Amino acid sequence: MAQEDTATLNLNNGSDPIELPVLSGTMGPDVIDIRKLHAQSGLFTYDPGFLSTASNNSSITFIDGDEGILLYRGYPIEQLALHCDFIDVCYLLLQGELPMPEQKSEFDHAIKNHSMLHEQLVRFYSGFRRDAHPMAVMVGVVGALSAFYHDALNISDPVHREQSAFRLIAKLPTITAMAYKYNIGQPFVYPQNHLSYAENFLHMMFSVPTEKYEANPVIVRALDRILILHADHEQNASTSTVRLAGSSGANPFACVSAGISCLWGPAHGGANEACLRMLEEIGDVSRIDEFIQRAKNKEDNYRLMGFGHRVYKNMDPRAKLMRETCHEVLNELGLHNDRLFKLALQLEKIALEDDYFISRKLYPNVDFYSGIVQRALGIPTSMFTAIFAMARTVGWVAQWSEMVSDPDYKIGRPRQLYTGPVMRDIPISFSQK
Numbered sequence: 001m002a003q004e005d006t007a008t009l010n011l012n013n014g015s016d017p018i019e020l021p022v023l024s025g026t027m028g029p030d031v032i033d034i035r036k037l038h039a040q041s042g043l044f045t046y047d048p049g050f051l052s053t054a055s056n057n058s059s060i061t062f063i064d065g066d067e068g069i070l071l072y073r074g075y076p077i078e079q080l081a082l083h084c085d086f087i088d089v090c091y092l093l094l095q096g097e098l099p100m101p102e103q104k105s106e107f108d109h110a111i112k113n114h115s116m117l118h119e120q121l122v123r124f125y126s127g128f129r130r131d132a133h134p135m136a137v138m139v140g141v142v143g144a145l146s147a148f149y150h151d152a153l154n155i156s157d158p159v160h161r162e163q164s165a166f167r168l169i170a171k172l173p174t175i176t177a178m179a180y181k182y183n184i185g186q187p188f189v190y191p192q193n194h195l196s197y198a199e200n201f202l203h204m205m206f207s208v209p210t211e212k213y214e215a216n217p218v219i220v221r222a223l224d225r226i227l228i229l230h231a232d233h234e235q236n237a238s239t240s241t242v243r244l245a246g247s248s249g250a251n252p253f254a255c256v257s258a259g260i261s262c263l264w265g266p267a268h269g270g271a272n273e274a275c276l277r278m279l280e281e282i283g284d285v286s287r288i289d290e291f292i293q294r295a296k297n298k299e300d301n302y303r304l305m306g307f308g309h310r311v312y313k314n315m316d317p318r319a320k321l322m323r324e325t326c327h328e329v330l331n332e333l334g335l336h337n338d339r340l341f342k343l344a345l346q347l348e349k350i351a352l353e354d355d356y357f358i359s360r361k362l363y364p365n366v367d368f369y370s371g372i373v374q375r376a377l378g379i380p381t382s383m384f385t386a387i388f389a390m391a392r393t394v395g396w397v398a399q400w401s402e403m404v405s406d407p408d409y410k411i412g413r414p415r416q417l418y419t420g421p422v423m424r425d426i427p428i429s430f431s432q433k
Contacts, residue, residue: 007032011041027062027071044415050235055412056243060093060398061234068314072232073097081321086197086227086391087111090169093232093398094162114170115191115200117178118148125182134179134386135264141175142168143257153251155404164252165397172390173197177204180383198224201390206378218332219377222325226370229318230388232395234311238262238269242396243403244412252400259396260389269388272371275306276381279340279347288347296356306368307351308361315363322369323348329376344372 005022018040021033031054038044047053062071070077073092080089084098091099091107099107124144128137145167146153152163178188181204189204199220207213233239242259246252263269282291294302309316330336336345348364351357374384403409 003033004030009037009041011043015041025057028064044417046417050240055235055240056403056406056409058235058399058402059096060402061232061395063234063311065309065311066313068312068317070233070317077229077317078321081225081228084228086224086231089228089231090394093394094165094401110166111170111197112191112193114167115174115193117171117174121145121148122178122188125178125188128182130183130185132183134176134183134383135260135389137179137182138175138386138389139257139260139264141179142172142260143254145171145253146251149253155246155249155251158405161252161401161404165394165401168252168256168397169394172393173201174204176383176386176390177201179386180205180380183382196220196224198227202377216332218328222329222373222377225321225325226373226387227391229321229366229370230391232392232398236268237265238392239396239399242400246400246403247409247412249411252397255400256393256396259392263389263392264385269385269392271305271365271367272374272388273381273384275368275371276340276375276384278305279343282343282347284339285343285346288343288350292350292354304347304351304362306365306371307357307363309363309365312363312365313361316365318366319364319369322366322373323364326369326373326376329373333376335376340375341372344368 002024003021004024007020007022009018009020011018018037020037022030023033024030034045045053060073062074063069072080072089073096075092075098080092084092087104087108088098090111091097091104121141121144124141125137128140149164149167152160152167154160174191181188187209189207189209191200192203193200195203199215202215202220202223203213206215235243238259241262242255245255245258250258266274282288291302291304294300295304330341335341348368351362351364357363371381371384374387375381379387
């Protein structure tokens with residue numbers, strides 16, 4: 001950060017103007033530093049949803065929603081998705097640079113060394129109902145990790161932070177796959193360290209003891225790309241939740257569990273699950289126009305899921321990549337004639353050509369395509385957000401570690417605009433009871 005200028009705030013109360021520093025990062029809008037505003041003026045700022053407020057500085061991820069740009073440590077997401085695998089991206093987010101071959105080998109080995117769960121933790125699953133949502137299971141199991149891996153919870157120690165990061169990244173696929181297996185009543189499948197990250201997850205999800213399982217390379221690559229595209233996304237709701245929880249000094253397992261809880265919301269990580277439910281509701285290509293007209297009707301609160309994005313006012317760069325992956329998977333598996341897939345492709349075509357969607361920049365987003373891809377892979381809709389959490393864990397951990405190592409970090413404490421009753425006394429009739 002560098003101070004490039006100042007902003008002057010003039011109040012209509014006769015007080016002197018207030019000079020506020022204007023800080024510049026390496027990319028993106030400058031920010032007005034208001035940390036001393038209350039001390040100088042007695043005022044707070046009001047910004048519901050933090051739409052115009054930078055809560056921290058970060059060197060991890062950059063987004064320009066108007067231009068449709070997403071960078072991890074300066075690298076465009078398009079290049080990373082085409083030329084790297086998920087382990088490359090994990091190393092990049094945590095260490096700041098892409099790994100050299102020897103560094104990648106060491107990092108990959110370190111991750112795989114932590115892929116198993118403590119056997120007593122595995123028994124936790126039996127305490128959940130079989131029909132429990134996988135996200136409910138993950139919130140509980142991830143939060144419980146600190147009860148089993150408490151040998152590296154000194155958040156002030158960089159070695160402890162790295163150890164916890166490795167454990168979280170390594171164990172989330174195992175935890176996620178076990179949530180699925182428990183839900184469907186199949187035996188747990190333990191990780192295989194000779195497999196890649198994505199291949200190992202598919203093995204734990206879909207293999208059974210009675211048959212040999214070999215993942216289709218096209219499917220492995222599709223899942224790997226899903227993980228890369230969801231690895232981090234700047235200061236979104238769940239990442240902000242992880243940072244806020246971490247600002248109190250909470251352990252990283254508790255912080256990631258809090259992030260999973262936030263991600264579960266349908267407006268956040270649950271959006272791709274909501275997209276598939278929308279397609280099921282439409283049901284058939286012949287009904288598309290009916291639902292599009294409902295979406296256009298201002299008096300109808302119905303909205304099509306999977307179109308538009310709060311951040312991107314241009315095409316989401318992740319959506320372009322996921323669209324390519326979607327068609328690769330459909331071609332590989334011969335699913336273009338599937339009812340829901342035909343419906344989704346027709347809905348996509350209309351949205352990309354209809355002036356209503358184009359003028360409002362309601363492009364199909366990454367959730368629209370990732371839901372289609374995951375369904376094609378045989379993943380049930382209840383698992384979509386769980387896989388999102390598995391991918392986002394590395395981003396959460398990188399953001400948490402960056403915050404904890406920042407000497408200027410403080411416990412989060414948002415202010416409020418109070419609108420309740422002014423101070424008043426309890427009525428005499430009540431106090432005499």
